[in-house]
Amino acid sequence: MRLIQFETPQGSRKVGKIRGWDIEVIPHASSVRELALAAIRTGEPLERHVHALGIEGHEDYRIVLSEGRVLPPLDHADHAHCLVSGSGLTHLGSASTRDSMHRGAGRRETGPSDAMRLFKSGMAGGRPAEGQAGIATGWFYKGDGAIVVRPGAAIPVPDFADDAGEEPELAGLYVIGDDGAPYRIGFAIGNEFADHGTEGKNYLYLAHSKLGYCSFGPELYVGALPATLIGMSRIRREGRVIWEREFISGQDHMSHSIENLEYHHFKYNQFLRPGDVHVHFFGAPALSFADGVHIQSGDTFEISIPEFGEPLTNAVTSSRPRVAMNGVAVL
Structure with a gap:
């Protein structure tokens, strides 16, 4: 359904x-x-x-x-009661990209980067036996419900950003029941969207790179997730496709089970407030940033997975931050 x-x-x-x-x-x-x-x-x-x-x-x-x-297929009337977060380094594509990013800017690492080591640890320990906890992977916070852009609308990119790149992902959608337990409602196509230029300067800037707008939908997929999902990610500029790549996701192509990623998010009690909504991204299998694509204002992303219905499309548009330098008042 x-x-x-x-x-x-x-x-x-x-x-x-x-x-x-x-x-x-x-x-x-x-x-x-x-x-x-x-x-x-x-x-x-x-x-x-x-x-x-x-x-x-x-x-x-x-x-x-x-x-x-x-509208987004799940939301909350009060944005503060919708938490948007994600797990990273769950697909080889994003792990390889971040391995390259974290070796850039003149750094001289030898051996696997922290990103690749974390991905490989997930391959070894991210699929525990039922009822057991496996190893954790990266976790990040994106924002509350105010940063969710409806399907078809434009994603704002602040003028201080070094980059604006799509991240085609599966998103898990959840509500916290009256009993304080998390309930998975279903899944949606997601464009987690990130500033890879900022992250590429230093991997400790990843937290900054993830703070920003995102989109998911247009449809909520209710039911068991297929083990293999084949999708397509495209970027159009003035109506012309300038980049596209097929991607493979689903649990058979991830370093962690969905249940393990859910456990390592909801193990924190502050995420179990009754009535709250959670949107959790499960990691990207393909990134245009890895192919040297630089997004311009007006470009349009299109991410499709046939089992999930219609594609998720969003343009990008430039924006100015609401608080300028020295814009914080002192009381």
């Missing part, structure tokens, strides 16, 4: 099931979060809960997409 959140032409929120180009509108539902919490309280799977609610109408998916009315 695939779900979307969208707005009507009048601005009200709706949730729908995707069937081809038809959106089957779910009655009395304005958010996936509400649907998930209701399913948790009744003790039934989300898909069964949604099917039991029936259909109250239909919308043309093509029109909703073309008019920019698709």
